[in-house]
Amino acid sequence: MADYDVVIVGGGILGLSTAYHVKTVHPDAAILVIDKLGSAGQGNTARSAAAFRCIFSSQTNYALADSSLEFYRHLEQDLGVDIKLQWLGYLWLLTEKDYDETSTVFKDLALKSDLKYTEYDCKELTRRLCVRTNLEKDEEAQSMGLEDIFGGILIPKAGVINDVSSLINFYETEFLRLGGKIQYNVEAKSLIAEPLQPWGISGEPYFWQTARAAGVSTNKGVIRAKKTVLAAGAWISRLLDPVGVECYIKPKKRQFFAIEAKSSDLQKLLFTKGFNSLGCLPFTILPSFRVYIRPFSKEGTYWVGYADDFPRAFKLEEDPQAEKNFYEYGIYQVLTKYFPQFRDVRASSAFAGLYEINTLDGHPVIFEQNDLMVVGGASGSGITKADAIGRIAEALYSEKEYASFYGHKKFKVSDLGLEKRYVEPEKLVL
Amino acid sequence: MADYDVVIVGGGILGLSTAYHVKTVHPDAAILVIDKLGSAGQGNTARSAAAFRCIFSSQTNYALADSSLEFYRHLEQDLGVDIKLQWLGYLWLLTEKDYDETSTVFKDLALKSDLKYTEYDCKELTRRLCVRTNLEKDEEAQSMGLEDIFGGILIPKAGVINDVSSLINFYETEFLRLGGKIQYNVEAKSLIAEPLQPWGISGEPYFWQTARAAGVSTNKGVIRAKKTVLAAGAWISRLLDPVGVECYIKPKKRQFFAIEAKSSDLQKLLFTKGFNSLGCLPFTILPSFRVYIRPFSKEGTYWVGYADDFPRAFKLEEDPQAEKNFYEYGIYQVLTKYFPQFRDVRASSAFAGLYEINTLDGHPVIFEQNDLMVVGGASGSGITKADAIGRIAEALYSEKEYASFYGHKKFKVSDLGLEKRYVEPEKLVL
Numbered sequence: 001m002a003d004y005d006v007v008i009v010g011g012g013i014l015g016l017s018t019a020y021h022v023k024t025v026h027p028d029a030a031i032l033v034i035d036k037l038g039s040a041g042q043g044n045t046a047r048s049a050a051a052f053r054c055i056f057s058s059q060t061n062y063a064l065a066d067s068s069l070e071f072y073r074h075l076e077q078d079l080g081v082d083i084k085l086q087w088l089g090y091l092w093l094l095t096e097k098d099y100d101e102t103s104t105v106f107k108d109l110a111l112k113s114d115l116k117y118t119e120y121d122c123k124e125l126t127r128r129l130c131v132r133t134n135l136e137k138d139e140e141a142q143s144m145g146l147e148d149i150f151g152g153i154l155i156p157k158a159g160v161i162n163d164v165s166s167l168i169n170f171y172e173t174e175f176l177r178l179g180g181k182i183q184y185n186v187e188a189k190s191l192i193a194e195p196l197q198p199w200g201i202s203g204e205p206y207f208w209q210t211a212r213a214a215g216v217s218t219n220k221g222v223i224r225a226k227k228t229v230l231a232a233g234a235w236i237s238r239l240l241d242p243v244g245v246e247c248y249i250k251p252k253k254r255q256f257f258a259i260e261a262k263s264s265d266l267q268k269l270l271f272t273k274g275f276n277s278l279g280c281l282p283f284t285i286l287p288s289f290r291v292y293i294r295p296f297s298k299e300g301t302y303w304v305g306y307a308d309d310f311p312r313a314f315k316l317e318e319d320p321q322a323e324k325n326f327y328e329y330g331i332y333q334v335l336t337k338y339f340p341q342f343r344d345v346r347a348s349s350a351f352a353g354l355y356e357i358n359t360l361d362g363h364p365v366i367f368e369q370n371d372l373m374v375v376g377g378a379s380g381s382g383i384t385k386a387d388a389i390g391r392i393a394e395a396l397y398s399e400k401e402y403a404s405f406y407g408h409k410k411f412k413v414s415d416l417g418l419e420k421r422y423v424e425p426e427k428l429v430l
Numbered sequence: 431m432a433d434y435d436v437v438i439v440g441g442g443i444l445g446l447s448t449a450y451h452v453k454t455v456h457p458d459a460a461i462l463v464i465d466k467l468g469s470a471g472q473g474n475t476a477r478s479a480a481a482f483r484c485i486f487s488s489q490t491n492y493a494l495a496d497s498s499l500e501f502y503r504h505l506e507q508d509l510g511v512d513i514k515l516q517w518l519g520y521l522w523l524l525t526e527k528d529y530d531e532t533s534t535v536f537k538d539l540a541l542k543s544d545l546k547y548t549e550y551d552c553k554e555l556t557r558r559l560c561v562r563t564n565l566e567k568d569e570e571a572q573s574m575g576l577e578d579i580f581g582g583i584l585i586p587k588a589g590v591i592n593d594v595s596s597l598i599n600f601y602e603t604e605f606l607r608l609g610g611k612i613q614y615n616v617e618a619k620s621l622i623a624e625p626l627q628p629w630g631i632s633g634e635p636y637f638w639q640t641a642r643a644a645g646v647s648t649n650k651g652v653i654r655a656k657k658t659v660l661a662a663g664a665w666i667s668r669l670l671d672p673v674g675v676e677c678y679i680k681p682k683k684r685q686f687f688a689i690e691a692k693s694s695d696l697q698k699l700l701f702t703k704g705f706n707s708l709g710c711l712p713f714t715i716l717p718s719f720r721v722y723i724r725p726f727s728k729e730g731t732y733w734v735g736y737a738d739d740f741p742r743a744f745k746l747e748e749d750p751q752a753e754k755n756f757y758e759y760g761i762y763q764v765l766t767k768y769f770p771q772f773r774d775v776r777a778s779s780a781f782a783g784l785y786e787i788n789t790l791d792g793h794p795v796i797f798e799q800n801d802l803m804v805v806g807g808a809s810g811s812g813i814t815k816a817d818a819i820g821r822i823a824e825a826l827y828s829e830k831e832y833a834s835f836y837g838h839k840k841f842k843v844s845d846l847g848l849e850k851r852y853v854e855p856e857k858l859v860l
Contacts, residue, residue, distance in 0.1 A: 143627075144638045193741035197573075203753075206760040207738040208574045208719055243741035244682060246789040252674060289638055308637040310800055311623035311673035323633075330636040359676040360790075370740055 004030045004181075006397070007215055007225035009188045009239065011035030012045040013164070013382050015231035016171035017390030018375050022397050023178045031180045032225070034218065036187035041168035044233050045382065047320075047353025049256060049294050049305055051283050052384040053090045053158035055115060057105045057427035060363055060415060061385070062113070067405035068387035069157060074406065075170060083166040088295065089275055090158040091282040093125065093338070096150035098287065105427055106153060120152040128272060129281075130265070132338050141337045147288045149338070154275060160283060160294055164383060171390075188216040191228065191243050191372065213243070213372035227397065229373040234316060234354040236376050247365055248418075249377045250314040251354040255322040256294075256305040257331065257347035265341040270295055270302065290430055291334045301348070306331050307355070307380065307430060314357075322350035355380045362426050366392050367417040373397065380430070392416060434460045434611075436827070437645055437655035439618045439669065441465030442475040443594070443812050445661035446601035447820025448805050452827050453608045461610045462655070464648065466617035471598035474663050475812065477750075477783025479686060479724050479735055481713050482814040483520045483588035485545060487535045487857035490793055490845060491815070492543070497835035498817035499587060504836065505600060513596040518725065519705055519712040520588040523555065523768070526580035528717065535857055536583060550582040558702060559711075560695070562768055571767045577718045579768070584705060590713060590724055594813060601820075618646040621658065621673050621802065643673070643802035657827065659803040664746060664784040666806050677795055678848075679807045680744040681784040685752040686724075686735040687761065687777035695771040700725055700732065720860055721764045731778070736761050737785070737810065737860060744787075752780035785810045792856050796822050797847040803827065810860070822846060 006022060008015050011033050019033045037043055054066040075081040094102055109115045122133040133149035135141035161167060176182065195209035205211035215224035216239075230236045234251035261270045272281045280297040294303040308330075327347050336343045358365050358377030364385065365377035375393045378385055388405050395403035395413045402410040414420040436452060438445050441463050449463045467473055484496040505511040524532055539545045552563040563579035565571040591597060606612065625639035635641035645654040646669075660666045664681035691700045702711045710727040724733040738760075757777050766773045788795050788807030794815065795807035805823045808815055818835050825833035825843045832840040844850040 145640070146638070191741075201759050203755040203759060205741070206756075206763070207736060208576070208760070208764055210575070211740055241680075241744045244680075244744050245740060246680060246744075248678075248789075250671075250674075250676060306637060310641055310675060311621075311635070314671040314674050314676075325633040326636075329631050329633060330638070333636070334638055359678075 002215070002224045002226045004032045004223065004225040006031045006227045006229060007223050008033045008229040008231055009216060010043070010230065010232035011037075011040045011172075011182060011184070012043050012231065012233055013041060013168060013171075013386040014233065014375055014378065014389055016040060016168060016175060017386040018229060018231055018393040019180055020171045020175045021390040021394035023175055023180045025394050025398060027178060032223065033175070033180065033182045034186040034188060034223065035182070035184050038184050040172045040182070041165060044353045044356070045164060045168065047351060048164070048380075048383060049303060050161045050164045050383060051159070051294055052161065053155060055090070055106070055109065055155050055158065055428065057109070058363065058424040060423045061381075061426055062109065063405065063409060063411060064364070064385040064388040065381065067407050067409055068385050071387040071406035072167065081170050083161065083170060084163045085161055086159045086278060086280075087156065087276060088159040088278060088280055089154050089156045089282040091275065091284045092153045093131065093149045093285060093287050094151060094153065095147040095287045099150045101427070102153060116156055118154045120154070122149050122151055125149060125152050128274060129269065130341065132340060135337060138337065144333065144337070145288065146334065146337050149287050154282060156276065158283065161383065162296070162298065167383070183220070187219045188232070188239060189219060190217045191239055192217060192222065192224070193243050212370045227371055227373060229375060229393070231375040233376055233382070234356040236356070236374060238316065240374070245369065245372070247374050247376065248358055248360045249356050249365060250359050251316050252312055252314060252357050253317070253320045253352050254305065254307055254355050254380070255326050255352045256303045256350065257322065257327045258349045259302045259304060259342060259345055260348045261300045261302065263341070263345070266345070267300070269339070269341050270297060270300065285430060286334060286338050289334055291331055292430060293335075304331050304335060317354065320352040320354055322352040360421070361423050362429065363423045364389055364416050365418070366396055366413070368396055432645070432654045432656045434462045434653065434655040436461045436657045436659060437653050438463045438659040438661055439646060440473070440660070440662035441467075441470045441602075441612060441614070442473050442661065442663055443471060443598060443601070443816040444663070444805055444808065444819055445659075446470060446598060446605060447816040448659060448661055448823040449610055450601045450605045451820040451824035453605055453610045455824050455828060457608060462653065463605070463610065463612045464616040464618060464653065465612070465614050468614050470602045470612070471595060474783045474786070475594060475598065477781060478594070478810075478813060479733060480591045480594045480813060481589070481724055482591065483585060485520070485536070485539065485585050485588065485858065487539070488793065488854040490853045491856055492539065493835065493839060493841060494794070494815040494818040495811065496587075497837050497839055498815050501817040501836035502597065511600050513591065513600060514593045515591055516589045516708060516710075517586065517706060518589040518708060518710055519584050519586045521705065521712040521714045522583045523561065523579050523715060523717050524581060524583065525577040525717045529580045531857070532583060546586055548584045550584065552579050552581055555579060555582050558704060559699065560771065562770060565767060568767065574763065574767070575718065576764065576767050579717050584712060586706065588713065591813060592726070592728065597813070613650070617649045618662070618669060619649060620647045621669055622647060622652065622654070623673050642800045657801055657803060659805060659823070661805040663806055663812070664786040666786070666804060668746065670804070675799065675802070677804050677806065678788055678790045679786050679795060680789050681746050682742055682744055682787050683747070683750045683782050684735065684737055684785050684810070685756055685782045686733045686780065687752065687757045688779045689732045689734060689772060689775055690778045691730045691732065693771070693775070696775070697730070699769070699771050700727060700730065715860060716764060716768055719764055721761055722860060734761050734765060747784065750782040750784055752782040790851070791853050792859065793853045794819055794846050795848070796826055796843070798826055
């Protein structure tokens with residue numbers, strides 16, 4: 001009856017990592033990935049900041065991120081796959097209160113793992129970055145609630161991917177090489193819910209019948225599968241709501257603004273030496289509101305962004321747009337108080353994407369019910385965690401209790417499910 | 431700046447209980463309730479089965495329900511308010527496995543509280559109800575997965591409200607008598623999000639400003655309030671999504687079908703003696719799939735219903751409709767296997783409403799953030815728990831750590847909030 005063993009809805013980073021790992025373990029399984037767009041990773045994967053970091057305060061997040069990064073490093077160093085990782089590091093600039101909390105988290109993690117980090121005091125930061133650490137006499141900054149920078153912490157095992165398509169391309173190519181299939185321009189319109197044992201009566205399944213997901217209806221016809229995997233990010237709930245399944249994933253727009261480093265001050269900041277071997281400013285997080293600066297050294301630009309909360313809407317959009325005011329009255333106002341180098345410089349371009357936020361706890365959600373698997377909720381760190389998430393999805397599909405990450409670390413599959421979910425709160429949210 | 435101290439969106443049972451309790455404790459507060467319909471309780475409160483029970487396996491649910499029922503009893507017995515409670519009892523008909531589990535739950539609760547219940551074996555049930563307890567030889571029942579009835583458990587402190595408007599009317603009248611205001615035909619279209627300290631710049635609040643809910647925009651204009659309370663049941667998320675706040679409340683259609691007790695067998699069943707002082711069949715829950723029968727002795731009818739799960743959609747509808755097939759191929763098929771009395775009888779009428787399901791744990795959700803309060807998620811037992819929920823909402827508004835239920839029992843307000851939520855799983859779900 002089924003056309004495929006598995007149909008995966010979504011050819012973004014999570015869908016393709018899942019496809020690759022399931023196909024690797026089950027080479028004979030007929031697996032189809034569909035995506036509504038014309039090629040891989042063109043949805044919200046392409047609309048992300050494409051930054052990565054090994055470090056999270058939750059053991060779960062840390063394990064997902066760290067093992068994924070080890071796999072990406074392995075791809076580059078051992079297999080010669082150029083996925084254009086730039087290990088710039090993440091530099092947190094912190095208020096006194098946040099510094100105390102964050103350095104405690106890092107200290108604890110360093111005791112339990114091989115985490116490396118470096119601390120900087122505010123004088124050193126000023127010397128290196130020409131950052132304003134003391135805003136006491138700035139009345140406007142005070143009324144905006146901006147706080148002084150007490151110190152900084154640098155995590156070297158972090159950075160940016162300058163071309164996400166290279167990583168996407170790895171998973172896609174390998175999946176296809178193993179015999180997997182991908183169909184682009186195919187949009188899942190609805191899930192097919194059917195009784196396990198059809199009676200042939202109108203409107204079945206009824207509640208006294210065991211029901212299951214039997215595939216998807218698409219703009220190109222029906223695709224029937226033994227297992228239906230939803231990896232469509234922010235769009236998952238649009239498929240799940242009509243069958244009454246909760247996934248706790250909601251979409252929120254995230255915006256990025258490009259600033260060209262034309263002035264000598266901005267050039268100097270971009271090519272700040274001493275933080276990494278690339279001689280470039282790290283991915284830098286400002287204090288108080290955690291505005292972040294993502295350097296693009298080759299292009300000579302920065303991206304700046306901010307993940308706002310209340311009252312930013314949960315809203316699905318095909319083509320979300322960045323808002324000029326969000327930069328000018330929002331980010332710019334905070335950014336220039338700490339980094340006067342950005343004063344009077346307008347954004348040269350901008351883009352926006354949708355975070356697929358897991359509203360339970362900000363961790364991914366990977367569960368199965370009724371032959372329906374959900375793989376999502378990466379909450380803004382999909383690229384950072386994609387490899388591990390794909391391996392957990394594979395373990396769930398294979399009905400294993402534990403997933404095996406790159407580097408052989410084991411991970412309990414049910415920890416990211418819904419019934420026996422077990423995660424710690426995350427303190428290092430961006 | 432504010433027109434009111436409190437604006438409450440939703441004049442159903444939860445909104446009016448909240449309004450009454452807040453106004454009782456704060457007689458000088460200017461409180462306005464708005465409802466999009468023409469009078470109180472005409473939304474999903476009116477579209478419920480209007481059944482109540484004291485008993486839940488979770489201590490939280492039990493406390494909410496039991497104290498609310500004690501208050502309703504007090505209204506009738508001490509204050510002479512006729513809210514038309516019929517203490518018919520709830521009769522669970524149970525398979526052997528469910529009987530073991532359920533009777534253990536009841537035994538435990540009876541040790542800790544004054545819970546009363548009576549057990550019946552299957553012979554006694556057959557004698558009293560002419561119910562088929564043994565379906566072994568019924569091939570169709572077997573292939574439908576229907577199981578034998580092993581025994582029954584009756585909870586006397588439970589029943590139905592034959593006219594919910596009487597209870598609604600109590601809260602409304604008392605709230606108005608205390609000086610509260612209600613405006614009907616006023617529909618909240620959106621929440622107003624504003625900075626605590628406005629800068630007068632376009633598009634504020636920005637993320638560096640502290641933002642708050644400052645009231646609602648309605649079809650009749652803007653209503654500004656110091657505190658905005660959402661008690662709009664299934665509709666809450668439509669107001670919350672645009673400001674990016676998660677409440678974990680999703681709507682699911684529930685259907686009820688009226689069956690006239692025309693035949694002598696159905697008359698006899700309706701007026702079954704011995705279970706309660708009214709000489710009427712209790713509210714009865716069938717085994718296997720928990721189809722339920724709600725007797726309407728005065729009208730000489732039954733309502734039958736079923737709360738279906740997958741693949742019933744999460745879907746908001748202004749006027750949800752019952753589906754003929756849902757009775758004929760769904761409920762009827764199960765009902766008549768156990769109660770042949772219903773064979774060949776069609777539903778004379780039907781209606782549907784929306785459960786506002788809390789998808790976290792099925793318990794109510796009562797929390798505040800940014801001067802916005804959410805009071806909802808009663809998950810099908812809004813009437814059963816309304817009085818306690820209103821008292822918790824009052825305590826939250828009053829910034830008390832504990833709410834005081836009718837009968838003086840204390841309840842920790844944060845247990846039903848989001849940050850420090852603490853509830854047990856509910857095993858007695860209908």
